[in-house]
Each structure stands twice: as C-alpha cells, then as structure tokens.
Amino acid sequence: MMSRRFPEAAAVGVGGFVRDDTPTEQVDRREAVVASLAGTVRDLVDATIRTTLGDAELHRIRDDLAAVVDRLRAGQLPGPAGIRYNSERRSWNWGNAVMGAANALAPPLDVVHDASGCHADVDLGAAYEGPPGLVHGGVSAMLLDHIMGETASAMRRTTFTGTLTTRYRRGTPLGPLRLEASIVREEGRKVFVAGSIADADGVTVEAEGVFIQPAGAPAADG
Numbered sequence: 001m002m003s004r005r006f007p008e009a010a011a012v013g014v015g016g017f018v019r020d021d022t023p024t025e026q027v028d029r030r031e032a033v034v035a036s037l038a039g040t041v042r043d044l045v046d047a048t049i050r051t052t053l054g055d056a057e058l059h060r061i062r063d064d065l066a067a068v069v070d071r072l073r074a075g076q077l078p079g080p081a082g083i084r085y086n087s088e089r090r091s092w093n094w095g096n097a098v099m100g101a102a103n104a105l106a107p108p109l110d111v112v113h114d115a116s117g118c119h120a121d122v123d124l125g126a127a128y129e130g131p132p133g134l135v136h137g138g139v140s141a142m143l144l145d146h147i148m149g150e151t152a153s154a155m156r157r158t159t160f161t162g163t164l165t166t167r168y169r170r171g172t173p174l175g176p177l178r179l180e181a182s183i184v185r186e187e188g189r190k191v192f193v194a195g196s197i198a199d200a201d202g203v204t205v206e207a208e209g210v211f212i213q214p215a216g217a218p219a220a221d222g
C-alpha cells in the first residue's frame with residue numbers, strides 16, 4: 001500500500017493546483033478513458049461486496065486483480081492527482097473523493113450549477129451502505145459537503161468548509177437520490193449555504209454550512 005504522505009509529490013509540484021497546458025481536447029479524451037476504467041473498478045467494488053462465490057475462486061480472483069494492480073503501478077504519479085487547469089480554463093480533479101473521474105470511490109457526483117445554486121442526481125449502490133439498505137451518514141455528509149462547497153464557490157472563488165451541520169430526518173435509502181444546495185447569505189469571507197438530500201418521498205437529510213474564503217485568497221477570479 002502506498003504511503004499516505006507524499007513529500008516527493010510536493011518536491012516536483014504534483015498535487016495542489018497545478019498549471020498544465022495539455023490541450024482541452026486531449027484532456028477530454030483522457031478523461032473519458034480514466035472514467036471508463038474507474039467505472040469498471042466501481043463495478044468491481046460492487047461485485048466484491050455482493051459476491052457469493054466460494055473461497056477458492058475468490059483467492060484466484062484476488063491473484064488476478066493483484067496482477068492488474070501491478071500493471072497500473074508501472075506508470076504512476078508520485079502523489080495524489082490534485083487539481084490541474086489549462087489556459088483555456090478547463091480544470092480537472094480526477095482524484096476528487098466525490099466527483100473525480102478516475103476515482104472509483106466517488107459515486108461519482110455530476111454537479112449541475114443552476115440559477116438558485118447546484119443540484120445533482122446520484123444513484124448509490126451497496127458500497128455506500130451504513131444501516132441495512134440505507135446510506136451511511138458520513139457518505140451523506142460527504143456528498144452534501146461537496147455540493148454545498150461547489151455552491152459556495154460558484155466556480156469563481158475558493159472556499160473551504162468551516163462548519164457543516166447535518167440533520168438526518170429519516171433514513172436515506174440506497175438508490176436514486178437528488179441533492180440540492182443554495183446560498184442563504186454572505187458575510188464578508190463567509191458564505192452560508194443550505195443543502196438537502198431527497199428520495200422520491202421527500203427530504204431525508206438537511207444541512208447548513210459555513211464556507212470560508214481563506215484569508216489571502218482572491219475574492220473572485222472572474
């Protein structure tokens with residue numbers, strides 16, 4: 001297992017925000033490839049959780065997968081993916097825990113910015129279970145944190161989560177869900193955001209968050 005700290009990544013400027021002048025067309029093409037790979041790995045996670053095969057077959061499958069991991073390790077970044085951007089204002093954060101195209105742990109969340117904030121439709125499977133048949137509370141908080149953070153930043157400024165408060169009104173069933181977020185008010189560098197998760201019968205989780213533009217960060221970058 002790879003180390004969780006990446007001093008060698010900082011040394012070569014990988015991670016963080018990285019200017020990368022790969023043309024957008026090439027970024028789009030590569031994104032489709034890594035998203036396809038991550039989709040198959042996501043299937044693998046679901047299939048692993050739900051497998052009923054016998055122990056001997058699972059040992060053989062584990063060996064096959066270990067060989068695949070070795071093939072992927074033949075070419076690796078020295079650290080996490082960070083956020084990259086080019087001169088055409090195309091940015092990509094393929095490792096992001098919630099919407100990273102290359103991250104099989106991400107559901108992934110496809111966030112749509114609209115007039116009132118952001119929304120996203122997501123379909124959560126067995127990998128996101130907490131109580132039986134229900135979404136893990138930490139997963140709900142993670143998804144809300146992300147969509148509320150995107151709402152606060154409005155794609156034009158950097159904001160970090162200061163405080164996130166969640167109220168779990170009832171269990172959130174695995175399956176199709178709708179997330180929504182909107183800005184309630186702003187005070188100086190603080191952006192107050194409301195968010196929710198709903199199933200077909202209505203809201204299951206409500207959240208309030210304070211998102212803060214760090215001291216020294218540009219108020220808006222256009």
Ligand SMILES: CCCCCCCC(=O)SCCNC(=O)CCNC(=O)[C@H](O)C(C)(C)COP(=O)(O)OP(=O)(O)OC[C@H]1O[C@@H](n2cnc3c(N)ncnc32)[C@H](O)[C@@H]1OP(=O)(O)O
Nearest residue numbers: 145146149150153160161162163188190210212213214215
């Ligand atoms: C587009 C991508 C979307 C991604 C969405 C995902 C969002 C995330 O998960 S971000 C990761 C989780 N969050 C973090 O790691 C943040 C860690 N904390 C920090 O970096 C800093 O503490 C930070 C930026 C929140 C505040 O730092 P700093 O700018 O120095 O704040 P500071 O000057 O002390 O305070 C500014 C104001 O914010 C308030 N404040 C500070 N911290 C908090 C807090 N945690 N909660 C609420 N209010 C706070 C202060 O009271 C102050 O208010 P006022 O102006 O009224 O006096």
